[in-house]
Amino acid sequence: MKTKNKIRVLIAKPGLDGHDKGAKIVALALRDAGMEVIYSGLHQTLDQIMQTATQEAVDVIGLSIMSGAHLPICEKLIGMMKEQGLTDVYLTVGGVIPHQDIPKLKEMGVAEVFPGGISFEGITTGMNKLFE
């Protein structure tokens, strides 16, 4: 594990879903908690997310997914991160994530899952823990 003074986070909205309230308010909350936050904007392909994450040299990618497609999206992105050597970046995911999917996501290699309803404090703590 690595320690960080200031965590750089990419909050990203993959795919076609446009419900961005969660992504935006989490971006604001992480920024207020002292992190550097980049917000991807809507309708991002996984290639675009990979590109932004690399260019901005982020420490964490935070995906916001509401459509129910979190399992296939995370699986694919993790594959791409491995393939393209983005192995020192943590992948986290938040949104409408049923409880029973959390172990599946973790097994896949998702570092943290932040399902809807979790507090900002819960998310910040979870992110910080990755670097302790």
Added chain:
Amino acid sequence: MGVAKYIKDERGAIKEVVYQSGIKVKPAYGPEDLEKAGFTYEKDLGAPGEYPFTRSLHPQSYRSRAWTTRQYTGFGTPEETNERFKLMIANGQNGLNVAFDLPTQMGYDSDHPLAEGEVGRVGMAIDSLKDFETAFAGIPLDRIGSGLTINAVATIMMAMYQATAEKSGYSKNQISTTPQNDILKEMIGRGAWIFPVEHGVRLVGDSIEYAVKELPKSNPVSLCGYHIRESGATPAQEIAYAFEIAKAYIDNVTNRGIKPEDFVGRFSFNFNVYGNLWEQIAKFRAARKLWAKMLKNEYGVTDKKKLFLRGLFGGGGSGLTKEQPENNIMRGAYYALGAALSGAQTTALCSFDEAYTIPTPRSALLSLRTLEMLMDEVGLRDTVDPLAGSYFIETLTLEMEEKILEEMKEVQKWGGMVKSISNGFIQRKVSRQAYEFEKGLQSGEYRKVGLNPEGTPETTDAGNEKTDVELHEYNEEWAIKSKSNLKELRATRNDKEVTSSLTALEKAAKGTENVMPHLVKCCHAYATVGEMAGVFRDAFGEWNEPDFY
């Protein structure tokens, strides 16, 4: 407590109440409040069914006709959706509100790489007229009206609806469809936009113009304050922004030489019933009045019926909690009560399991039954606008009116809605409010039962919650089936007709000719949604969202 601010003294008694729209509520109201506000019956209320329609659009309201129920429905392939439509209609639902999956909403076919994992997930997958024919098979399109929840490519779905009706032997004069078709709203909240602002508004204008000329019973636009509210707007902003958006569409159509009188009667609205009960009721009463006044005074509309703010007032999804999901059944009932006390013509509820996923048949029927109870058991059909004359409600309605006007003035100061959205003013304001509200919810300043009982953030860790509700399951087979249907369609349709209709569409899109007649031809030729939207993508390009920080 609730979504309002409650300031309490040391013993827990309420000292001050401030609603989200910024209105302070007094402990008690009397005749002096109405006098102070300059309230008169003739000016502010009028008889039910009379200008300015604060009380009701129709003299007898629910006595002459109960509300229309329109649960948001659609998933999987058109076959599954058709089955659910029929289930809802067999159970007394009298209108449809169609949910499309994300690829359809974003103008991609089921076999497009960006559609992967999304086909049939949050709504039904539509690729061509074949799918529409299946989805509406056996539905009496002359009696059942359909809301189509789609925006960026609403023109395409309107054309599909007409083509489907024509194929089943109905004329375009008989059918009634209400596509959502509110692209500016989509740019503030919900996010299913594709084309740049000016092209998006042009397509809305095309559909209004076409409906005025060709579809006498259809309502081409449903202005959705609903999603703006869900994104973090206050109830006053919800109405104000929807009205300012309406003005942008009115401008587009009047620039084509069509008088407001000839088309504003076709606008309908979709508003949210989430939040403080009294604030909602005052909001709807004030909105009906302001809309009528605005059309009469600013646009010179004279025909009484064209001044109506008709709409679906439905339970808001952001009120629901994942925690203790059964509580959402009761929440829905209270929202529906608010809608009924506000005189909603049409209504719908988010079902209790929608904080997780789209509803099961059981939960969708529960919503329908909740709505029925209000009309048929509890007495909401007895008399028109039962709260009229209440010192509190009438004062609050006048105050709401002021707040809505203030919010509208701010948008006008920024240069109108198109400009305020293009430069991101509205989006930033609404997101910032959503953030502040969420912080208040987490600190216990706002109360949500079952979510923050002690107002401590620890209790909101939804990751630890256990769900024992039965949930709708996504079926991977739907995508496979959609793709194979599409493959078959591409192999069997008349390519020449497809190409020639798409070429004509391209010419119209790049010029100023109305795209609607061409879309209808494309649909009849079984051109796909992706092909038609692709023509628009080439002609218009895509929108670049402004920064939100």
